Amino acid sequence: MSQHAAPTRWRLFIPKLVTCIKEGYGWPHLKADGIAGLTVAIVALPLAMALAIASGTTPERGLITVIIAGFVISAFGGSRFQIGGPTGAFVVVVYGIIAQYGYDGLVLATLMAGALLVLAGLAGFGTWIKYVPQPVVVGFTAGIAVIIFSSQVKDFLGLAIEQPPAGFAAQWQSYLTHIDLIHPTTLALALASLGLIIALRRWRPQAPGFLIAVTVAAAATALFTLPVETIGTRFGGIPSTLPSPSLPRIDFARLAELLPSAFTIAFLAGVESLLSAVVADGMTGRRHRSNCELVAQGLANSASVAFGGIPATGAIARTATNIRAGGRTPFAGIFHALFVLLFMLLLAPLASFVPLAGLAAVLFIVAWNMSEVDRFKRLLLHAPWDERLVLVITFGLTVAVDLTVAIEVGVVFAAMLFMHRMTRAVAIQSHDLLIEEDQEDTLDAANGNGKDGMRAALPPGVEAYQIRGPFFFGVADLLGEVMERISAPPKIFILRMRLVPMVDATGAQALESFVARCRRHDTEVILTGLQPQPREVLDRMGLLARQGVREESDFRSAVEKLTFAAPEAN
Structure with a gap:
C-alpha cells in the first residue's frame, strides 16, 4: 500500500x-x-x-x-x-x-x-x-x-492632485476639496x-x-x-x-x-x-x-x-x-x-x-x-x-x-x-430522551415500546447517555454536565458514541476527565459504537488502555451482557 x-x-x-x-x-x-x-x-x-x-x-x-x-x-x-x-x-x-x-x-x-x-x-x-x-x-x-x-x-x-491620500475616506475628502479642478x-x-x-x-x-x-x-x-x-x-x-x-x-x-x-x-x-x-x-x-x-x-x-x-x-x-x-x-x-x-x-x-x-x-x-x-x-x-x-x-x-x-x-x-453553530448541533442525551429514529438500537424491536421500552430494558444501576455530533473543543464541557444531572452515581455508565464522527484532542481530554470522575464514584464506563476516527484518537492518547475503559461494538450487545450477568451478581 x-x-x-x-x-x-x-x-x-x-x-x-x-x-x-x-x-x-x-x-x-x-x-x-x-x-x-x-x-x-x-x-x-x-x-x-x-x-x-x-x-x-x-x-x-x-x-x-x-x-x-x-x-x-x-x-x-x-x-x-x-x-x-x-x-x-x-x-x-x-x-x-x-x-x-x-x-x-x-x-x-x-x-x-x-x-x-x-x-x-x-x-x-x-x-x-x-x-x-x-x-x-x-x-x-x-x-x-x-x-x-x-x-x-x-x-x-x-x-490636479499630486498624490491623493491612501485611505478611502481621505481620498474622497481630497476629491471633494478639489472638485472645482475637474479637467x-x-x-x-x-x-x-x-x-x-x-x-x-x-x-x-x-x-x-x-x-x-x-x-x-x-x-x-x-x-x-x-x-x-x-x-x-x-x-x-x-x-x-x-x-x-x-x-x-x-x-x-x-x-x-x-x-x-x-x-x-x-x-x-x-x-x-x-x-x-x-x-x-x-x-x-x-x-x-x-x-x-x-x-x-x-x-x-x-x-x-x-x-x-x-x-x-x-x-x-x-x-x-x-x-x-x-x-x-x-x-x-x-x-x-x-x-x-x-x-x-x-x-x-x-x-x-x-x-x-x-x-x-x-x-x-x-x-x-x-x-x-x-x-x-x-x-x-x-x-x-x-x-x-x-x-x-x-x-x-x-x-x-x-x-x-x-x-x-x-x-x-x-x-x-461556525463553531457556535456546531456546538448547538451537538447533543448529549440521556437514554430516556433518545429520539424515535434510533429504533435500530432497541433491544427488542418486537416488544420494545419506543423510549419507554428502551429505558425499561436497562438493568438496575445502569445509566446510558448518547453523544450526537462531532465531539470537539467547542462542546467538550457538555460532558462534564452529565454527572450533574444524575442524582446518584450509577454502577455502570454506558456512553453511546455511534453518532460521533470525530473526536479532537480536547474532546478526548474531556472524556478522560469524565472517566476519572466516574471512577472516583466507583462507576464503570463502557463506550459503545466507536467509529474509526474517535477510536484512533482515543487509542493514540492512551485513554482506553490507561483508564481501563471497556468498549463494546454496539449498545445492544453491551446491555445484553449486563442483563445476562445480573443474576450471577445477585
Whole structure:
C-alpha cells in the first residue's frame, strides 16, 4: 500500500501541460490554442498596464507580469485553461506595500509569498482553500472593487492632485476639496471610453472592448493633440525589451517585517487561482490539480518579481475568455504570454499615447465586475444573519482599514460562528430522551415500546447517555454536565458514541476527565459504537488502555451482557 502511495501522490504534481502532450497534441490543438491565446492577449494588454498603474507602479511592470508569470503558470500549473497575470485583488495590497516599503519591499514580500505557496502546495494545502467562507471572499472582493474605483476617480476626472491620500475616506475628502479642478477634456475622454466599453459589451460582446476603447482614446489623443495626461507624460513610455532578472539585497530584519504582507499575497494568490480553476472546471467538465497549481503560482510569483513584475494569480475573467475562445490546453496560456511579449517588443512606442483617463475607464469596469453586486446583494438579503455579519465586517474592514486585517478578522469571525453553530448541533442525551429514529438500537424491536421500552430494558444501576455530533473543543464541557444531572452515581455508565464522527484532542481530554470522575464514584464506563476516527484518537492518547475503559461494538450487545450477568451478581 505504502509503495504505491508516494508515486500516486507525486503524480498530482505533474503539470497539465505534460498530461496534454502525452494525450497527443496536433495541429487542431495548436490552431485552437493560438487563436485563444491571441484573444486573451488582446484583453490582457490594456488591463495589465491599467492594473499596474492602479497598484502604484509603472505600466511595463504589468506587462512583464503577464509575460513571465502567465508563461510559468501555464507551463507548470495544474489547470488546462488557467490564464495568469496581475488581477484587481492585488491592487490594494501592492499599492500599500510599495507606498510603505518601496518596490524592493514588494519584491521581498512576493518572493516569500512564492516560497509559502510552493510549501503549501507540497504540503497538500490546495484542497484547504475551499474552506474559506464565501461571505469572506465576496466581502473582501467587493471591498477591493470599491477601493479600485475610488483610486481611479482622480484620473477619470483629471483632478490636479499630486498624490491623493491612501485611505478611502481621505481620498474622497481630497476629491471633494478639489472638485472645482475637474479637467473637462479628460472627463469627456474618460466618459467616451467608458461609454464605448459599455456599448461594445452590450451590442458586440465578442469584441475586445478594453483594447478598442484604449486604442480609440490613444488615437484621439495623438490626432487632436488633446491636453490630457498619458503614459508618456507620466511614465515616459514603456521599454520595448524585457529587463534582466535581479533581486534586491536580502535583509533578514526586513523579511520579518514583510512577513504579514507575504502571507496576504500568498493567500490572495492561492484563493483566486483555485477559484479560477474551479470556474474553469465548471465550464469544461475537467478537473484541476490544486496542489500543482499552488506550486506553479509560487514559482510564477517569484519569477515575476525577479524580472521586475508584480504579484500574479489566476485571472477568472481571462480564464473564462480563454475557454470561450476555444483554448484546449495550457499552450493557450503560453501563447497569450508570448503575444503580449510580441506586442511589447513591437508596439511599445505607441503606448506613450494611451491616456490615463482611458485606463481609468477600463478599471471602472473591472471594479464593477469584481464587486459581484448580485452575489453581494443575495448574501446580504438572504443569507443567515451570522454570514451577513461576516460579509459586512469583511467588506467594511477592507474599505476602511486594511485588506490583511479584513481577511484575518473575517476568517476568524466566520470560524467562531461556525463553531457556535456546531456546538448547538451537538447533543448529549440521556437514554430516556433518545429520539424515535434510533429504533435500530432497541433491544427488542418486537416488544420494545419506543423510549419507554428502551429505558425499561436497562438493568438496575445502569445509566446510558448518547453523544450526537462531532465531539470537539467547542462542546467538550457538555460532558462534564452529565454527572450533574444524575442524582446518584450509577454502577455502570454506558456512553453511546455511534453518532460521533470525530473526536479532537480536547474532546478526548474531556472524556478522560469524565472517566476519572466516574471512577472516583466507583462507576464503570463502557463506550459503545466507536467509529474509526474517535477510536484512533482515543487509542493514540492512551485513554482506553490507561483508564481501563471497556468498549463494546454496539449498545445492544453491551446491555445484553449486563442483563445476562445480573443474576450471577445477585
